[in-house]
Amino acid sequence: MVERTPILNFFTHLILFAGFVFCVAPFVIVAIAASHNLKDVNDVPMSLLPGSDFWVNIKTAWTTADLGPKLLNSFIMAFGVAAGKVIISALTAFSIVYFRYPGRMLIFWLIFITLMLPLEVRIVPTYAVVTNVLEPYQTIMDLTGLSWLIEKISGVQVQLSLGLLNSYSGLILPLIATATGTFLYRQFFLTVPDELTEAARMDGAGALRFFVDILLPLSRNNMAALGTIMFLWAWNQYLWPLLITTDQSHAMAVTELKQLIPNVGGAPEWHIAMAGTLIVMLPPMIVVVLMQRWFVRGLIATEK
Amino acid sequence: MASITIRSVKKNYAKTQVVHGVDLDFASGEFVVILGPSGCGKSTLLRMIAGLEEISDGTIAIDGKVVNKLEPRERGCAMVFQNYALYPHMSVAQNIGYSLKVAGVPAAERTQRIQAVARVLELEHLLDRKPMALSGGQRQRVAMGRAMIREPKVFLFDEPLSNLDAKLRVQMRSEIRKLHRRLNATSVFVTHDQVEAMTLADRLVVINGGRVEQVGTPAEVYGRPASRFVATFVGAPAMNMLEGTVTLDGISLLGGSRKLNVSRAGLAVSSKVAVGVRPEAVRMVAPGTPGALAATVDLIEELGAGRVIYVDLDGAPFSVVTSEAVHPEPGSTIGLQFAESDLHFFSSEAGGRLEVFKASVPEPALQG
Ligand SMILES: Nc1ncnc2c1ncn2[C@@H]1O[C@H](COP(=O)(O)OP(=O)(O)OP(=O)(O)O)[C@@H](O)[C@H]1O
Ligand SMILES: [Mg+2]
Numbered sequence: 001m002v003e004r005t006p007i008l009n010f011f012t013h014l015i016l017f018a019g020f021v022f023c024v025a026p027f028v029i030v031a032i033a034a035s036h037n038l039k040d041v042n043d044v045p046m047s048l049l050p051g052s053d054f055w056v057n058i059k060t061a062w063t064t065a066d067l068g069p070k071l072l073n074s075f076i077m078a079f080g081v082a083a084g085k086v087i088i089s090a091l092t093a094f095s096i097v098y099f100r101y102p103g104r105m106l107i108f109w110l111i112f113i114t115l116m117l118p119l120e121v122r123i124v125p126t127y128a129v130v131t132n133v134l135e136p137y138q139t140i141m142d143l144t145g146l147s148w149l150i151e152k153i154s155g156v157q158v159q160l161s162l163g164l165l166n167s168y169s170g171l172i173l174p175l176i177a178t179a180t181g182t183f184l185y186r187q188f189f190l191t192v193p194d195e196l197t198e199a200a201r202m203d204g205a206g207a208l209r210f211f212v213d214i215l216l217p218l219s220r221n222n223m224a225a226l227g228t229i230m231f232l233w234a235w236n237q238y239l240w241p242l243l244i245t246t247d248q249s250h251a252m253a254v255t256e257l258k259q260l261i262p263n264v265g266g267a268p269e270w271h272i273a274m275a276g277t278l279i280v281m282l283p284p285m286i287v288v289v290l291m292q293r294w295f296v297r298g299l300i301a302t303e304k
Numbered sequence: 305m306a307s308i309t310i311r312s313v314k315k316n317y318a319k320t321q322v323v324h325g326v327d328l329d330f331a332s333g334e335f336v337v338i339l340g341p342s343g344c345g346k347s348t349l350l351r352m353i354a355g356l357e358e359i360s361d362g363t364i365a366i367d368g369k370v371v372n373k374l375e376p377r378e379r380g381c382a383m384v385f386q387n388y389a390l391y392p393h394m395s396v397a398q399n400i401g402y403s404l405k406v407a408g409v410p411a412a413e414r415t416q417r418i419q420a421v422a423r424v425l426e427l428e429h430l431l432d433r434k435p436m437a438l439s440g441g442q443r444q445r446v447a448m449g450r451a452m453i454r455e456p457k458v459f460l461f462d463e464p465l466s467n468l469d470a471k472l473r474v475q476m477r478s479e480i481r482k483l484h485r486r487l488n489a490t491s492v493f494v495t496h497d498q499v500e501a502m503t504l505a506d507r508l509v510v511i512n513g514g515r516v517e518q519v520g521t522p523a524e525v526y527g528r529p530a531s532r533f534v535a536t537f538v539g540a541p542a543m544n545m546l547e548g549t550v551t552l553d554g555i556s557l558l559g560g561s562r563k564l565n566v567s568r569a570g571l572a573v574s575s576k577v578a579v580g581v582r583p584e585a586v587r588m589v590a591p592g593t594p595g596a597l598a599a600t601v602d603l604i605e606e607l608g609a610g611r612v613i614y615v616d617l618d619g620a621p622f623s624v625v626t627s628e629a630v631h632p633e634p635g636s637t638i639g640l641q642f643a644e645s646d647l648h649f650f651s652s653e654a655g656g657r658l659e660v661f662k663a664s665v666p667e668p669a670l671q672g
Contacts, residue, residue: 193387193389195385195387195388195389196389196391198351198356198385199383199385199389199390200391200402201355201377202354202356202377202382202383202403203377203402203403203406203450204376204377204407209406213402213406214391214393217393218392218393
């Protein structure tokens with residue numbers, strides 16, 4: 001029930017406004033700090049009137065941290081992870097919902113269990129695998145005596161090696177698997193009427209055709225939502241990129257921000273750090289703004 | 305055009321059997337309606353023909369070729385679904401043409417065939433719309449167009465009209481009939497609506513509990529129901545049924561208060577039978593007319609052209625359909641008469657039709 005009285009209206013707007021201030025205030029302070037010069041930003045308390053050095057600071061931050069290539073790296077990584085997650089989880093959910101095969105429920109529960117194993121928990125083995133993707137196979141061959149056999153017969157020592165450190169694949173692939181996305185799709189696929197599946201079968205569409213022609217277009221709102229959330233998540237990754245990129249050419253914007261943070265003994269250039277932060281925040285913000293209408297459409301119009 | 309042959313087809317879901325050995329033959333170009341109450345297995349049977357449901361036992365052959373193991377697309381069937389099942393993200397034209405697209409028909413030919421189908425179904429002005437922007441009747445027509453465009457050998461309909469309002473349903477009914485005359489493809493139409501079934505069918509298949517009760521033209525099914533189930537299921541209001549016991553010289557009805565003078569022709573004395581008479585076959589006469597049964601009026605249902613009069617016949621519910629302008633008061637007494645030739649006899653236990661009773665005495669058959 002929706003009640004409308006002037007007093008109630010006033011209070012709901014008050015709460016709304018308080019929430020708005022609570023969310024936006026930090027950003028405003030960052031933006032103001034980014035517009036001060038070295039002296040003003042270190043005043044206590046800092047003046048809340050914007051200074052005049054905004055563009056200068058932005059430029060300094062950009063060149064100091066070499067943000068151009070870093071932003072590109074971040075974008076490639078975040079986009080790759082988001083796209084990978086959207087595709088992989090759609091395929092996984094498709095398989096789980098639309099096919100009957102032995103072990104289906106086992107796979108379902110295995111995926112479910114990975115919810116309890118976020119990257120941070122399994123970071124050491126994941127790192128080990130990425131240093132040499134073929135390591136597990138090498139181990140299996142060693143343990144079964146297969147490599148010994150091959151060495152005896154052909155005289156070649158088996159040494160499988162494929163490292164992904166300092167590469168986009170290494171950055172992206174380990175982050176792609178997603179139980180959350182799989183569940184999101186699964187829930188959606190379960191709401192697609194069976195008759196639609198049967199109509200497609202009568203029309204002669206095979207499984208993959210049905211997936212591409214019917215299911216994917218129907219789940220585009222889902223994809224937009226999942227893609228956006230995962231883009232933001234990947235953009236903000238810190239630990240994994242830090243661990244896996246030792247080489248500057250693959251460094252991420254978020255991890256490189258630390259270059260702008262004043263060192264002990266260095267000049268307290270917080271205005272530059274704040275300007276850099278603003279730059280790094282911008283791309284995810286643009287993505288959210290662009291994708292917002294898909295979100296809203298997904299919420300208000302259910303096509304059935 | 306294709307004939308369909310169904311031989312002892314069964315369907316099990318895990319432990320429960322829902323179709324118990326069905327044998328049917330549909331001739332080429334025939335319009336067959338499968339009629340039965342909800343949950344009797346009509347859809348299951350249809351979906352087994354379509355290939356959407358696996359056949360547990362028995363065979364289904366289309367044009368003499370067993371199709372048990374064939375995919376739906378290989379069987380040459382098209383299906384119209386109850387909820388239309390249109391693809392919501394495709395325009396009407398795309399919906400209709402999707403099967404051709406899947407089959408790899410070139411775009412130019414596709415457009416031309418979509419146009420042709422749209423013309424027949426009067427959908428030309430709607431081709432660019434999405435299904436969401438269509439009325440129920442229009443969606444129904446798109447669903448038919450989608451089935452038509454492939455020029456299938458067999459049309460399958462699963463209660464395609466049940467989501468339409470009464471007036472539209474009548475209109476779509478005649479359109480389906482017209483379409484069938486024009487395309488002349490073998491059609492199997494599933495419904496639980498008996499008016500729909502009677503008006504559409506060349507031949508009617510009545511199913512109950514996963515078994516075929518009767519196959520015949522609508523007139524045969526109505527006129528000579530093969531079982532007690534068919535007798536009460538087909539026809540509205542339902543056929544009146546009176547329980548009776550075979551006696552030495554006829555049948556005693558209504559707990560012995562009435563007697564029917566028919567030859568018992570071989571039936572054991574004191575075996576139970578059910579005697580049926582259609583409400584349309586009952587004549588209302590003035591109370592006290594010789595040979596008439598006296599009944600008390602309970603309720604009158606006005607139908608416009610006529611009315612249904614529900615009466616109480618010595619405790620048994622009974623109904624009469626009359627087109628005469630008579631309006632007996634509820635609670636008043638009226639007389640009822642019917643000819644022996646209008647009576648149907650069924651075995652009380654098995655429910656099968658009994659043909660042993662022949663007219664042996666002149667009217668009035670029933671004596672009060
Ligand atoms: N997947 C299933 N598992 C178990 N039982 C099922 C399944 N599908 C259908 N049934 C059962 O099979 C029986 C026949 O179902 P069917 O859909 O053929 O009925 P119907 O005659 O089409 O009824 P309606 O007029 O309501 O559509 C029903 O009793 C139903 O409960
Ligand atoms: Mg059904």
